[in-house]
Amino acid sequence: MSDSPAPLADPHIVFDAAQGRRDLVILGSTGSIGTQAVDLVLRNPDRFRVTALSAAGGRVALLAEQARRLRVRAVAVADRDKAPALREALRENYGAGEPLPEILAGPDAATELAASDCHTVLNGITGSIGLAPTLAALKAGRTLALANKESLIVGGPLVKALAAPGQIIPVDSEHAALFQALAAGERADVRKLVVTASGGPFRGRTRSELAGVTREQALAHPTWAMGPVITVNSATLVNKGLEVIEAHLLYDIPFDRIEVVVHPQSYVHSMVEFTDGSTLAQATPPDMRGPIAIGLGWPERVPDAAPAFDWRTASTWEFFPLDTEAFPSVGLARHVGALGGTAPAVFNAANEECVDAFLAGRLPFNGIMDTVTAVVAEHGTPATGTPLTVADVLEAETWARTRARELSAAATAEAHA
Structure with a gap:
């Protein structure tokens, strides 16, 4: 066995395994991951019970409906101004005389719920704002089903300092695949991790052919239905770069032993190559309910959580090398991941700002990575020897967002000059 640090996500370790029904807190319940998690819970009431829900506040009617169907104890919205609308929506969903769940509101509401009494916290929040809830759940000793990759990216050392071995169960389809494949062997026998990308x-497009792509084209993902930010990240392959950093942090595998391969069908979600030459691949039709079920139920599997293949039907599975010239995001992510410190936070924050600018029509598609690259270069090499703090992350993010907006505005002005 290897004497290197234990992986954050280790399928051989079951942290605080529970017998019977598990109490869950779902953060980001009205988003893509959250709504599918709610569906899974409603179909498996003997296995799961949701005690609390949180959402940003943009879909209070859906949040209120979820609260009623799940009979939760507490509901939270990040936008404090949406609390009155949430209360009214809850009154419309609950019967006369029925007690309403407790309502929490404000930017710290999800963090408070993450530390509340439960077995597992599913962090399905999008963006680096998920860091505080991730840290709160870990500090409270909860099992963390992690779909919010950004919190691990920007706060890697902070997360690793708090997490017990095996306390994190990854929910990303790629990392859930690696998690399951790694269960088949010992860590010392792993040669490399192979992360798949739909492309x-x-x-197949060159960099020059990407120059004029539109918002609508970027949001038309061929295999997955996701939120707009993640969908654009998949179009630039920034999402895959973030997943490389995440795999490094979750499994303590060096960057030079983590590869990316393009697999258009999205059937094989990732692979593990062992030292004897064998490769184990985890494969299902593209459906996030399978990875969510792993996150909520491990080490037990949830029957019929997601569709299975019909092996009687002929199909073709293809694999291609990554075009690093057209899609430089993976290489840049490896670079910032190796730098460590606040560099990943700068990369992620600059990208979030540039994606917003692209979706608003203020930045061309290729301008996303051009601007992120420029911001990362200006940030430079992080100072070494000083422990990372939450304040460091927030300061770096604020600077990166401001600088990304400045560079995006300058590029737009130049284009219209």
Whole structure:
């Protein structure tokens, strides 16, 4: 066995395994991951019970409906101004005389719920704002089903300092696949991790052919239905770069032993190559309910959580090398991951700002990575020897967002000059 640090996500370790029904807190319940998790819970009431829900506040009617169907004790919205609308929506969903769940509101509401009494916290929040809830759940000793990759990216050392071995169960389809494949062997026998990418809607295009792609084209993902930010990240392959950093942090595998391969069908979600030459691949039709079920139920599997293949039907599975010239995001992610410190936070924050600018029509598609690259270069090499703090992350993010907006505005002005 290897004497290197234990992986954060280790299928051989079951942290605080529970017998019977598990109490869950779902953060980001009205988003893509959250709504599918709610569906899974409603179909498996003997296995799971949701005690609390949180959402940003943009879909209070859906949040209220979820609260009623799940009979939760507490509901939270990040936008404090949406609390009155949430209360009214809850009154409309609950019967006369029925007690309403407790309502929490404000930017710290999800963090408070993450530390509440439960077995597992599913963090399905999008963006680096998920860091505080991730840290709160870990500090409280909860099992963390992690779909919010950004919190691990920007706060890697902070997360690793708090997490017990095996306390994190990854929910990303790629990392859930690696998690399951790694269960088949010992860590010392792992040669490499192979992370698959669909290639997004622009697979096969050159950099010059990407110059004029539109918002609508970037949001038309060929195999997955996701939120707009993650969908654009999949089109630029920034999402895959973030997943490389995440795999490194979750499994303590060096960057030079983590590969990315393009697999358009999205059937094989990732692979583990062992030292004897064998490769184990985890494969299902593209459906996030399978990875969510792993996150909520491990080490037990949830029957019929997601569709299975019909092996009687002929199909073709293809694999291609990554075009690093057209899609430089993976290489840049490896670079910032190796730098460590606040560099990943700068990369992620600059990208979030640039994606917003692209979706608003203020930045061309290729301008996303051009601007992120420039911001990362200006940030430079992080100072070494000083422990990372949450304040460091927030300061770096604020600087990166401001600088990304400045560079995006300058590029737009130049284009219209």
